[in-house]
Amino acid sequence: MHEFELIKKYFSPLSLNNKSSLNLNDDIFFDKSNKLAVSVDTYVEGVHFINFKKPELVIKKILRSSISDLICKGICPKFYFISGSGDRKSFSKTNLKKISNSLRQEQKKYSINIGGGDTVYSRKLSFTITSIGFSKKIIYRNKAKIGDDIYVTGNLGDSYIGLKVLKKKIKINKRLGNYFKKKYYYTELNIKFALKLLSLANTSIDVSDGLFTDLDKLINKQKLSYRLYLKDVPISDNLKKLIDLKLIKKINCISKGDDYQILFTAKPSKSNIIKKIGKTLGVKISKIGKICSPSHTSETLPFVSFFVLSAF
Numbered sequence: 001m002h003e004f005e006l007i008k009k010y011f012s013p014l015s016l017n018n019k020s021s022l023n024l025n026d027d028i029f030f031d032k033s034n035k036l037a038v039s040v041d042t043y044v045e046g047v048h049f050i051n052f053k054k055p056e057l058v059i060k061k062i063l064r065s066s067i068s069d070l071i072c073k074g075i076c077p078k079f080y081f082i083s084g085s086g087d088r089k090s091f092s093k094t095n096l097k098k099i100s101n102s103l104r105q106e107q108k109k110y111s112i113n114i115g116g117g118d119t120v121y122s123r124k125l126s127f128t129i130t131s132i133g134f135s136k137k138i139i140y141r142n143k144a145k146i147g148d149d150i151y152v153t154g155n156l157g158d159s160y161i162g163l164k165v166l167k168k169k170i171k172i173n174k175r176l177g178n179y180f181k182k183k184y185y186y187t188e189l190n191i192k193f194a195l196k197l198l199s200l201a202n203t204s205i206d207v208s209d210g211l212f213t214d215l216d217k218l219i220n221k222q223k224l225s226y227r228l229y230l231k232d233v234p235i236s237d238n239l240k241k242l243i244d245l246k247l248i249k250k251i252n253c254i255s256k257g258d259d260y261q262i263l264f265t266a267k268p269s270k271s272n273i274i275k276k277i278g279k280t281l282g283v284k285i286s287k288i289g290k291i292c293s294p295s296h297t298s299e300t301l302p303f304v305s306f307f308v309l310s311a312f
Contacts, residue, residue: 157253
């Protein structure tokens, strides 16, 4: 059973008397009266990360991936709780020291602090991170308006190529390989821009499952469709080199996820403001499409400069 079907059938009915759960159709819990926002994510070895040979890098990726749920909602994370299950090999003194050092670096970088956690013995390595932030308001899902422009921060696709390099499923030179591996482990988060986003965006989400999947989730309960322009979806110069060499297709790279960039929609009247803020903060922000009415004809034209994907 798909995750969304599972939630809808078994858990959404349990949240009917709790407005803060947002009908379990968002990435966070938001108690408006107490200005409290919470997100929870679990990461399993072999599913969400390949292995634990580089614990200092894996833990950075996991923590950044977790707090991105709050950041894309316009919230600064303040505390995190981390629980881990694993064996003595995974949690050896050497690995624990590496994990601790990495978490200390991340705490300093993002001004967050650990609040607690738990450890249990298991043959399967996994981590669960609960992130907490405080805000008077957030940017919700399912608030897109017809005519909204669709934006995304940063570049898409580098993390996916990094994963393919780590799995040895693509052959490229060492320099490029190192670049993509770094992009896989070091997720770029745009906290400064996220705080500005509260006054700009109608709706937002982080790109974790892939551009198309996350855009579908962003408007999944609205009778809307969207138009995306493939040529405008941002990629790095290094990824463009691989595409030019025909080692991979652009549409495949941007649809795989694990980018954790901010995907949002905003009124066309906000375009110049968004452009100016991006320039001031040094954040790459790309306009990649448009929210359309449900009557809009959907088609896919991958071989020209644009294509349309339905979302209803």
